[in-house]
Amino acid sequence: MEVFQQLFEDYADNAGIEPSAFYEKIMTGLVYWDDLDLKKLQLDIELQQNSRINKTTDMKKILANLCQLTIEDSLTGLYNRRYFNHVIQNEIERNYRDHRSLALAIIDIDHFKSINDNWGHDGGDKVLKDISRIMKSNIRQSDTLARIGGEEFAVIMPNIRQHLAREVMERLRLDIENSAMYVDDNKLRITVSIGTAVTEPNQMMTADELYNKSDQMLYQAKNSGRNKVVIHGTPLNAQLSPSEREALL
Numbered sequence: 001m002e003v004f005q006q007l008f009e010d011y012a013d014n015a016g017i018e019p020s021a022f023y024e025k026i027m028t029g030l031v032y033w034d035d036l037d038l039k040k041l042q043l044d045i046e047l048q049q050n051s052r053i054n055k056t057t058d059m060k061k062i063l064a065n066l067c068q069l070t071i072e073d074s075l076t077g078l079y080n081r082r083y084f085n086h087v088i089q090n091e092i093e094r095n096y097r098d099h100r101s102l103a104l105a106i107i108d109i110d111h112f113k114s115i116n117d118n119w120g121h122d123g124g125d126k127v128l129k130d131i132s133r134i135m136k137s138n139i140r141q142s143d144t145l146a147r148i149g150g151e152e153f154a155v156i157m158p159n160i161r162q163h164l165a166r167e168v169m170e171r172l173r174l175d176i177e178n179s180a181m182y183v184d185d186n187k188l189r190i191t192v193s194i195g196t197a198v199t200e201p202n203q204m205m206t207a208d209e210l211y212n213k214s215d216q217m218l219y220q221a222k223n224s225g226r227n228k229v230v231i232h233g234t235p236l237n238a239q240l241s242p243s244e245r246e247a248l249l
Helices: 002-015 019-027 045-049 056-071 081-097 112-136 162-178 207-223 242-247
Strands: 102-109 144-147 152-158 181-183 186-188 192-199 229-232
Touching (some): 056 081, 081 102, 081 152, 081 207, 102 112, 102 162, 112 144, 112 152, 112 181, 152 162, 162 192
């Protein structure tokens, strides 16, 4: 940790930023010290042994690596739970301020334990990667997709209403169900259950409240047969916004 403290101080000096201000910027931004796995940074020996490092390019490279480690799930390349927690409350506040709806979907792979039991963790990891790729292709640029648990994912969808959120998640569910996924040349049929909650414009709630509503809908989807979308929220009868139309393209 000492070498990184030195790096931050040196980078702050080179960039003309007070070390305390730079440190505060890092701490309130994307870098979270308690999430760091310093062994993964793979610093070369010379860099590790240098007591004072005054190369801004090195600092930028390491800082970028730090940021990636702290916001990204290493297996799927999606955002991780920490970043999801960082984004969700900000999106709630922003959509409330802009008088827009916000949807949160929680996606869980059906019978994932049996995949690990039958095909091992390598097989389970491959399924997680394949599903992550499908989900990436089904969300808008403005959405945030994260892996928040072992086989559980979340999508934060700003400025989208109940009926559009349902259609987007149904399309995602069908794409996963109809996609050919293979483990050791064995074709698997993978399905997901999805619980979704939608805030109304001018409705303020906490991140925990929105998450709990989505989680309750996921529980209903699981207990009513799986491989389905269950959504909470009141439909609004209005024309589609541009971002909603984009969600269906």
